[in-house]
Amino acid sequence: MKSAFFPAALLAAISSPAFAEVKAASDTGFNSVHIATVKATPEEIWTRLLTPKDYWNKAHSWSGSTAGFYIDAQANGCFCELFQEADVNGKLNTVGSVEHMRVLFAHPGKVLRMQGALGPLQSEAVIGTLTVAMEPTKDKAGTRVSFSYVVGGYMRYTVAEIAPAVDKVLGEQFKNMLLPFAPAETVLPKIDGFKLDIETIEEAAADAPTEVSTAKPAADASAGAPPQTEPN
Template identity: 70%
Template sequence: MRKAITCAAGYLAFTAPAFAEVKTSSDAGFNSVHIASVKASPDEIWKRLIAPKDWWNKSHSWSGSTEGFYIDAQANGCFCELFQEKGADGKVKTVGSVEHMRVIFSQPGKVLRMQGGLGPLQSEAVTGTLTVAMEPSKDGQSTKISFSYVVGGYMRYKVSEIAPAVDSVLGDQFRRLLTPFASATEDTASVDGFSLDVENLKDEGPAEGTEKALEVKSDNDTGDEQAPAPK
């Protein structure tokens, strides 16, 4: 059975300028970040994102095929791989499965966050959190997208060795995801001014009238000011 993460043998022809690096690293873990801007809408990218069988590299699968890959894009949904074989009757049957990650946050066209130790990290006592964030340009002609994978906990690997390997494979998957889309800019994408988390989701604030309601004192208030006695 193949390891789901090994050093990538090569990259596809996707050449969009992108920010890519092991952004932070310590004995406790690391953070791998990949960012690019492409000529596509968030909905177009999302549709492809949740169909991993169409873009995940089968070299980093457990079964040697991506035909059984799927993402159930809702909280507690599975990014899973089914082990499938053809029986004597010629019909495909599932003979096993593996969970790559578990969905913990899903807002179509904006954020998909999943937790799981990819590849050899699955057998370690680590938490890996992958946040895929999307932000459309003001003119609606392009979208900036990022992969940010944060890993922390105890592992039997040296961070200095496993972090670059994971970063390399994650970059390969990132490029494969974006292969159908043309680069949107000649400028190098960067983290500056772009949220990799859900902080960019707007807080709608209190409903109309809520602030006034909060100012009304109850009968149990003990403040100095007293409500006027009824006439």
Template identity: 45%
Template sequence: MGKLWYILTAGLGGLAVVASVPARAEVTARTDSGFVIRVTGEVAASPAEAWKAFTTPSLWWNPQHTFSGEAANLSLDASANGCFCEKLPVPKGAPATQKPGSVMHMRVIYAEPYRALRLVGGLGPLQSEAVNGTMTVTFKPVEGSGGKSTRILWEYVVGGFMRYKTDTISGAVDKVLGEQISGLTKLIGPASPVDKKLLSTEPLAPEASVAGTRPGANDSATDVALPPPQEDAPTYTPDPTKDDAAAGESVKSALDQLFKKKDDRLPPGR
């Protein structure tokens, strides 16, 4: 990982998002002390299936962006305080008593299955810097797909002191995350053009219709039913409009509603 990240941060390029896959990543904000990257993709799967695939990074994360060189060494425990971790095998020729190493890429701080996942941590070269990185991932059924297509949206917000120029490092991280959403989308299967055409003619499917699996899918791997909606409980699910430019703000608004700040004003005369 170190070598490839160095190439990217040096501005010498990197693997771009595959054009045929309906997924993309972009830097939506940047200052001298931080940046925001938004990654989106539409897949031909229910939110439950998309969640299961996302939380199995060993199947879709590019091994070139790992420390061990093997995606099979990655794991993600999608529960609070769970770890997005990587095992480091014992090097050849190492003493027999040497134990395997490990890396914590990110830590889970919020998990609402099939709806949203939030992790914190510095990816790649950011791990060595004094920065905070927060990644929020949401899974939303695509309107008109009957729960068979899902829009995956994740935002990575980074801020703090770093020894990189933000215009350079943000571009590198943007390329790497763009490659990851492409790998995830290809694993699950991109939403087909036919599905997108139906969006303009089919009515919005009710929440209860989201459960189920794709026809022909492996039942043992994907036959997962979504939990019934909780009418009285607040939800993490954003409501992005069709305008992608507003998607990131929609996620933020949804989270702010869940974690409302108290207005503790001082009494008059204080």
């Protein structure tokens, strides 16, 4: 049986999308971000996203095939892989399955958020959350798409060795998903990866403050004050 993100495939050279990096890392986790702008509508991207069997590399499956891959895009839905075998008559039968991720948030044409520890991380005590966001460009000439994968928890790998490997393989799936669409000639602005994890790219940029404040909330500042008593 092959493992998703199988180590032998981690060193394969792949082309990078318009923006790709391990955006943040600590001793206990990391954040991988991939962003590109293509000539397609958000609805076309959404449809493609929900057919992982058409773009996921079979080298990063558990069964050695992506024929049984599917995403049920509703809360508590599954990004799963069916293990299928042909019987003596050539009919495919499902003989097992594995969950890659579980759907937390699904807003067609805008956001798909799933949670799951991909590949070798599945055997570790970590949580991984993948947010896929998409929005039309300002000139409506294309769609800006992002993958943001946040991983945290205890694992027997070091972040320094596993984060670049996961980033590379996740980037390969991102690139494969967008292959049917031509790149859009759009200059990418500076990206705040955290905003991409909140809602859609456009909504987050419009609604969220321009900077994440590091100041302590008022409640913290007054933590030493005596409690207020209710009037009798």
